[in-house]
Amino acid sequence: MAHVTRRSLLVGSGALLSTAALAACGGGGESAGPGPSGSLRWWDHFSALQKFHADWAAQQSQDLGKQVEYTYNDVSRSAEALQLANQSNQLPDVYSNVLDLPLSALVAEGWVHELQLSDEALARLPEGSLTEGITSLDGKVYGLPLFTSQQYAAAHWFNTDITTAAGLDPDDPPTTYDEYRAALEAIKAKGDGAAPMILALGGTARMREQIDDLAQVAGFPGFQGMKYATGEYAYDDDTYVNAIEFWKELNDSSLILAGSGGLTVADARSRWGAGVAGFFPDGPWCAGGVKNVAPAFVEKLGVGPILVPQAGTPVVTYRGAPGAQFFVAGSSADPEAASRLVESMTTTEYQAGLAGGMDQPPLDLSVVQDADVIEPYRKLAGWFEETVRRGPEAVVANPQIAQVEAASKPISPHLGDIVQGYLGGDITDLRGALKSLSDAFSADREQAIATATAAGAQVSLDDYAFPEWVPGQDWTPPSAG
Amino acid sequence: MARPLTSEPALAAAPPQGKVLRTPPKGQRVGTRKQTLWIWLFLMPTIVLYGAYTLYPIVASYWYSLVEWNGFQAEQRFVGISNYRAVIADPAFWSSVKITLVFMLLVAPARILLSLLLAIALNSPKLPFRNLFRTVYFLPVVTTTAIVGVVMQFVFDPSSGPVTSMLRLVGVEQGIDLLGDSGTALTTAAAVYVWKFFGITMVYWMAALQTIPSELYEAARIDGAGAWHIFRHITLPLLTPFLLIITVLTVEDTFHAFDLMQTMTGGGPFFSTEIIEIYIYRWAFNASIPQLGFASAAAVLFGVLVMVVGVLQAWALYAGRKSRRELS
Structure with a gap:
């Protein structure tokens, strides 16, 4: 057998390392x-x-x-x-x-x-x-497109074991702020150790979606802070302020699980599935998410629709094209x-x-009615079909708006951050923070329009205004009209 | 037999005294070249890896800081120093600088002093099971930081965590949301950081303590010095040169808490634990449209801050050596 010197061993090792490094660097093409x-x-x-x-x-x-x-x-x-x-x-x-x-x-x-x-x-x-x-x-x-745009993220899922024990009827879920608050108080009064509700305040993107939905159903005539008719940003509208104040009130009344401030959506859903709280605001995907992490919990699921501030408020929300x-x-x-x-x-x-x-x-919501789904999910799909309408979209009316979207920059702090900051006490002037948010969005859109226009796009602020939009009805794109 | 790196003929061919050597003899030149070749060959893995994973990213981030680029599109639009202007004008950047410095001020003194006290205790030959204790205190250092971060979320869970359970035992019924409250999150994270990393500082101190000759302690005891006087007049003066170096190393270390903070708080609630590294990460990867140029500008500015500490570190090393020379 050949004698291996220290040098030949080192040379061999070096050669092997070099080969490995080269192989690792060159692996991309394969x-x-x-x-x-x-x-x-x-x-x-x-x-x-x-x-x-x-x-x-x-x-x-x-x-x-x-x-x-x-x-x-x-x-x-x-x-x-x-x-x-x-x-x-x-x-x-x-x-x-x-x-x-x-x-x-x-x-x-x-x-x-x-x-x-x-x-x-x-x-x-x-x-x-x-x-x-x-x-x-x-x-x-x-x-x-795979999913329908007829949906919202602020359904109110509940644990039927907890709500029933608190004397609530799972077939008659709360639909207004007052009814919801009363339901949470009932769970708290029962004192079985479960928190009335859990909120994924650490999932700021979801908070943003849910407050957008709550503001819209409370009457905000637009989406994501922008009014359909005029195209102006108005996050400081009463509908936004009231929706956030409602959550703030629930938080200050200890109706939200302690520690929700840092919970991501997945964490909150997992804990809710473990039975720590009665209610959990989430989108339709909650049922599937729970099925993945806690299959035994699926049969305890109940759901209520998006909440309106007062009884009698028409329930209608808007979404763009799928x-x-x-x-x-x-x-x-x-x-x-x-x-x-x-x-x-x-x-x-x-x-x-x-x-x-x-x-x-x-995409075809009617498929849900005959699919292998739990009854609350079927019920929620039915509410979506009845209450979610098509809203205007600038990029559909003028496809060149895509260039404006590409030139837009992220805004921080965003609506979800503001919600988290206000509920945690870091923000004291809510309306002021929302006004600053509107101003930041307006300024960013103006710079994005300027950038797109300089690149040759035919766009203007008018592309964001849809004065012909009729609340409560599906918007019809110009080309389809 | 392996060939010697310096060949005998080269030595034999040394010029007579009094003559100026302008060109080494041929054999010596060949030997020197071979030696140089081997040196470079063995340095090559370090040079390649250091270049690829340290130098290249640094140089690249300087370039990215001058362009507008979202990482999704190929176009990198040169914008000069406007990213720097935007970063400097962003109050969130200065907030993250402030949080980073506050975190450093919370962590560094605690880490240095606590680990010194523990190192002195563990250095005592009278302490039973001292090797066991050394291992136990060092264990958090070798635990994966990300796992520590996740586990600590459960430890500090205000509804069912062990900290809450202990508080209930002493009569505090309402759980305290230590990580979810912006008033306590940074302090809590700092405490976890100190626990996680003070073991490494303890090792530095123990190494330093072992440089103090035992004869000095024996002489002091014979002269009737008590524990405090021994510490005050022998241990402390001889540790002073190390204190400078350990302080600078620890301070520099506290600027790198990304993994622990990201897994434990993610920079929240409401940015209250957003150290600069998380700020950079947020704009580079967590923004709806990533802003790699902006994030790189913030990273370069952060690099300047670390560089200042690096200069202090170099000065501390120099001062430490000088001080030790004077003492010896």
């Missing part, structure tokens, strides 16, 4: 686009659909004759994961849309590939599913197979499974 064996990679962030999507990937592997590798990423990490994947040329073939960029920017940057949907697949989509500027550009479809949920990567080595995978999501079988996952309701 794993870019499809997986190493020519498979399709599919990433998404839908926690309630993890099992269903894993099963669907296995089934599609057989149907497509190609391995489909499904990966779930937590929503808070998904954008970062895609950002890093793109920079290292490893975007998955199919991915869910967590990018806060307009479709035109994604197309221009090569993030997305045109979807090659068959006529049968297009026919299966409900009318109005595809919207120019949102899912399509120049008639080409780039993003598949967004694009799934894209095929512009760098996909096999966009045809990736498109077929996305197309499979339009089938009745997938839509039924999607409804059964109890995440966001599917």
Whole structure:
């Protein structure tokens, strides 16, 4: 056997290390686009659909004759994961849309590939599913909408064991601020150790959504702080102030679980599923989320609709057109197979499974009525169908607004931060903080419009005003009118 | 047999005294070149890794700080120093600077003094199980920081955590939300940080204590000095040079609390624990549209702050060595 000297050992080790380092540096090309064996990679962030999507990937592997590798990423990490994947040329073939960029920017940057949907697949989509500027550009479809836009994030889920013990009727949930406060007081008075409600105050993005919803149903004539008729920002409107003050009052009355200040949505839902609180404001996906973390708790679920300040207030909220949920990567080595995978999501079988996952309701809300879902979820889908209307969107009326959206910058502190700060006592002048928020949004939009105009876009502040909008009715885009 | 790095012929060919050597003989030149080659070869892994993972990101962040880029789009628009202007004009940046400095002021003295006292106790040969205690106190240092952060959320849970349970035992019925209240979150995080990392400072102190000759203690005891006088007139003066270095090292260390803070509080509630590292991370990765240029400008400014501490560190090393030379 050859004698190994210390030097030859070191030289050999160095050579091995160098080889390993070179191999690691050069691995990107092999794993870019499809997986190493020519498979399709599919990433998404839908926690309630993890099992269903894993099963669907296995089934599609057989149907497509190609391995489909499904990966779930937590929503808070998904954008970062895609950002890093793109920079290292490893975007998955199919991915869910967590990018806060307009479709035109994604197309221009090569993030997305045109979807090659068959006529049968297009026919299966409900009318109005595809919207120019949102899912399509120049008639080409780039993003598949999966969920209905007829939904809101501020439903009031409750633990029927706790509410029943407190003398509340699960079939007659609270619908107004007063009724809700009385229900929480009843749970507190019962004194069984459960908190009346839990709130994910650490999940500031969700807080923002829920206060937007509560303000809207209380009469705010717009969405996300912007009035439909005039296009002006008015977060300091009474409807916003009152909705936040309502939560503040509940918090100050110790009706919200102590420690909610730092809870993320997932943490809050897990704790609520463990039976620590009676009520939990959340979106329709709550049922699917709970099913994932505490299956035994699903049968205890009850749900109430979004709350209105006073009895008799008409319940109506507004949402834009259905967004694009799934894209095929512009760098996909096999966009045809990736498109077929996305197309499979339009089938009745997938839509039924999607409804059964109890995440966001599917595009065709009527599917929920016959799907394998719990009764509260079915009831909530029915409320969505009755109360959520189509609201105006600047980018639909003028697709060039996408350039303004691309030039916009994030605003901080945001509405969710302000809610957290006000409930925690860090903000004392709520209306002042909301006014500053409106001003910050207005200033940012003005700079974004200036940037877009300088780049040749035909846009102006007037694009955000819809004086013809009629409250309580579906908005009709100009091209469809 | 392995060949020697300096060859004999080169030595044999040394010039006679009195002559000026302008060019080394050929054999010596070859030997020196080979030696240099080996030195570079062995340095190469460090140079490559340090270059790729330290120097390149530093240089890249300087470039990114001068462009507007969201990480999603290829276009990096050169904007000069406007990112720096925006960072300096952002009150949240100065708030994070303030929080970082307050955190440092809370943590560094506690870490240095507590670990000194513990090191003195653990350095005593009379202490039973001192090796066990050393291990126990050092254990948090080797525990994964992110896991400590997550576990501490449960420990301080105001509805069912063990801290709340203990408070209930002493009659405090309403749980205190130590991490969820902006008035207590930073102090609580600082306490956890001190517990997590004071073991490493303790090791520094123990190493320093072992440099003090035992004869000095014996002589002092023979002269009738008590524990306090020994500490005051022997231990403390001889530890002073180390105090400078340990202080600077600890202060510099407190600027890197991202993993613990991110997992324990995420910078909240309402930004009350948002140290600069979390501020940078928020704009680089957590914003709806990432602002990598803006975040890089904040990172460069943070780097300047750390650099100032680095200069102090260099000065402390110099002063420490000088002081030790004087003492010896």
